[in-house]
Amino acid sequence: METKQQVSQDYYLDLESRHGAHDYHPLPVVLAKGKGVYLWDVAGKKYYDFLSAYSAVNQGHCHPDIIEAMKQQAETLTLTSRAFHNNKLGEYMKFVTTYFGFERLLSMNTGAEGVETAIKISRKWGYLKKGVPENQAQIVVCNNNFHGRTTTIISFSTDPDTKAHFGPHTNGFTHIPYDDLEALKQTLESNPNIVGFLVEPIQGEAGVYTPGKDFISGARALCSQYNVLLITDEIQTGIGRTGSLLAVCGDCTCEDACEQQSATYIRPDILILGKALSGGTYPVSGVLCDSEIMDVIQPGQHGSTFGGNPMAAAVATKALEVIKDEKLTQNARRLGEVFRNELNKYIANSRIVQLVRGKGLLNAIVINDTPDSDTAWNICLKLRDNGLLAKPTHGNIIRFAPPLVITEEQLLDCVKIITNTLKGFEKTSS
Ligand SMILES: *Cc1c(COP(=O)(O)O)cnc(C)c1O
Numbered sequence: 001m002e003t004k005q006q007v008s009q010d011y012y013l014d015l016e017s018r019h020g021a022h023d024y025h026p027l028p029v030v031l032a033k034g035k036g037v038y039l040w041d042v043a044g045k046k047y048y049d050f051l052s053a054y055s056a057v058n059q060g061h062c063h064p065d066i067i068e069a070m071k072q073q074a075e076t077l078t079l080t081s082r083a084f085h086n087n088k089l090g091e092y093m094k095f096v097t098t099y100f101g102f103e104r105l106l107s108m109n110t111g112a113e114g115v116e117t118a119i120k121i122s123r124k125w126g127y128l129k130k131g132v133p134e135n136q137a138q139i140v141v142c143n144n145n146f147h148g149r150t151t152t153i154i155s156f157s158t159d160p161d162t163k164a165h166f167g168p169h170t171n172g173f174t175h176i177p178y179d180d181l182e183a184l185k186q187t188l189e190s191n192p193n194i195v196g197f198l199v200e201p202i203q204g205e206a207g208v209y210t211p212g213k214d215f216i217s218g219a220r221a222l223c224s225q226y227n228v229l230l231i232t233d234e235i236q237t238g239i240g241r242t243g244s245l246l247a248v249c250g251d252c253t254c255e256d257a258c259e260q261q262s263a264t265y266i267r268p269d270i271l272i273l274g275k276a277l278s279g280g281t282y283p284v285s286g287v288l289c290d291s292e293i294m295d296v297i298q299p300g301q302h303g304s305t306f307g308g309n310p311m312a313a314a315v316a317t318k319a320l321e322v323i324k325d326e327k328l329t330q331n332a333r334r335l336g337e338v339f340r341n342e343l344n345k346y347i348a349n350s351r352i353v354q355l356v357r358g359k360g361l362l363n364a365i366v367i368n369d370t371p372d373s374d375t376a377w378n379i380c381l382k383l384r385d386n387g388l389l390a391k392p393t394h395g396n397i398i399r400f401a402p403p404l405v406i407t408e409e410q411l412l413d414c415v416k417i418i419t420n421t422l423k424g425f426e427k428t429s430s
Helices: 002-006 009-019 064-074 089-100 111-130 151-155 181-190 217-225 310-325 328-347 375-385 406-428
Strands: 032-037 038-041 044-048 106-110 138-142 171-176 196-201 229-233 271-273 285-289 355-361 364-366 392-393 399-400
Touching: 009 111, 044 406, 064 310, 089 106, 089 285, 089 310, 106 111, 106 181, 111 138, 111 151, 111 196, 111 229, 138 181, 151 229, 171 181, 171 285, 181 217, 196 217, 217 229, 310 328, 328 355, 328 364, 328 406, 364 375, 375 392, 375 399
Parallel strands: 138 171, 138 196, 196 229, 229 271
Antiparallel strands: 032 038, 038 044, 106 285, 271 285, 355 364, 364 399, 392 399
């Protein structure tokens, strides 16, 4: 135990650097333990987690109930494959479809697989139900989207790093600017072979871009008008993160499937979930839609060895129960407002920070420097030294997304850490 603690952080950094693919550029901190909103590094230093594994850990690190469900299932049955039935999947399917108000679930593992599944379902729906000529289906996507890393998904990324030298790329995607209903309308009008509009209700990776309040509702109306499926990727925004169960719930914090209860709810045709669906314990993703759409997938046409495994079912059920039992959605909404209010007070007199934006506990600050500057990175290093972990996204933007179990007292402590850290950068900015 003691010798382990004495091993310096450099040992671990060196191992990864020597033996791993260099596919990430992590902040130099080596974590060894997590509990709730806290993380500890290998030297025992404690941090607030302000990334939550890209919103996978909404329920907090190592949530005791989720871990208990995981342990129990791990000791009983972990994987059957879908060659056979298991006694967890059906109950999970019933639970999760009721929870989100859809008729059917297709269970996968990673977020990218969920997106791939939605693409396949919508294309097939286009051919079988809409009457699009074979191989002509188009899906509308937005500039600066992030939907994952598979070959097809990166084919419609607009980020050169993501895409370059991975071709040939998959066809069948048409781009519009984000938050541009007029462009969506023109695109739908001009091409009868469009089968879906795939969209993030808030663009998380792009820098927490929150669209105008009519964008998603307007997209809903246009998709209905042109018989196109509205496919919402809520892998990052869903499950309480933005202060409602789903970002498409608008201003509602109801605790049951929103559909029947909220006037602001915008119902997508296909909903993609991942990340916090397991509370960050296990890769679980899912695609939800009604039978009319889901039934285009028949035996042998799609699948995954681990998709719908009993561990995933047990863990995801508990992870969703925790969201409601602990009223994490409501907490995210209330504390998100506190967070933006407090930061806005600071920003009023700041030269280094331009603005704070976001919804619920998915927020970001924009640093007053060029996107290729290292100011945001240096701020994150200083935040780390001061006990808070966050990561820049797209150069000069820092995302702040703590686990939703954070208390007001902890949040105000974090605001203090953030503003004190930022103060150190005010004088160095020209
Ligand atoms: C993280 C993310 C994905 C991809 O999920 P993976 O589990 O990393 O494959 C897709 N869409 C959005 C919006 C995401 O945030």
